[in-house]
Amino acid sequence: MEKLTKNNKKPLKNQKNRNFFNKISIFLNKYIFPDNFKCIFCGKDIVNFFDKPYCENCEKILPFIxxxxxxxxxxxxxxxxxxxxxxxxxxxxxxRLYTPFRYEGIVKKSVLNYKYDNSKYLAKGYALILSELLRNLDIDLITFVPMSKNEKRYYNHSKLLAEELSKLLKTPCVELLRKMKDTKEQKSLTFKERRENVKDVFVLNKNIKNKRVLLVDDIATTCSTLDACAEKLKSCVVYAVVIARNMP
Ligand SMILES: [Zn+2]
Ligand SMILES: [Zn+2]
Structure with missing residues (x-):
């Protein structure tokens, strides 16, 4: 690597290189990976996606908790x-449950796109934001809230998010849990019904003890699903992470 000089002669060359790489990045951005470099909330093109996967306008109205x-x-x-x-x-x-946002406004809109509009590319942006929150957390494994066989006709958005987090946190992602039957959508249920709905639905895929596990899901409201999964992992220390928290 060339060192910077005081009189800035060398950086001129570096500047040229930077411009060149910037152009390549814009080209890739536009034509090859068009979704990867867009604001995950409004879809506007952005350059520094890997620093912050959202634009300045969205940043001003993000519902941080x-x-x-x-x-x-x-x-x-x-x-x-x-x-x-x-x-x-x-x-x-x-x-502990880690999450940056309240589930409302532009975050809610984006998560709904992610879940129901096949916008899989959003997982990378969410993972970038969440990995910042988790940087100092010591974990051995990452896992996710599983889907039942029937639900698997949709992609598992929690699994996809867990896989992106696994790359960023350099921690293996393992399918530790299985969902044995379909459940009603939690959002239409009361707290008590939610607890009943997910009771005895999850089983462990493998015996696991004394690990620090990060459990990934998309959103949390009463945390009943996360709690039912964490209960199965009770011989481990479980941390949870979601994109957004719906305030009950
Ligand atoms: Zn935006
Ligand atoms: Zn609490």
């Missing part, structure tokens, strides 16, 4: 407590 949140489930808290009432009453089987 406030810092005043539950240390376990990331639910926003309106008082001085560090653990929300919900987690105090029903402590989940995971140690």
């Amino acid at each position: 406030s810092e005043n949140r539950c240390l376990i489930c990331s639910n926003e808290i309106n008082n001085e407590a560090t653990i929300c009432d919900f987690c105090q009453k029903h402590p989940p089987h995971f140690k």
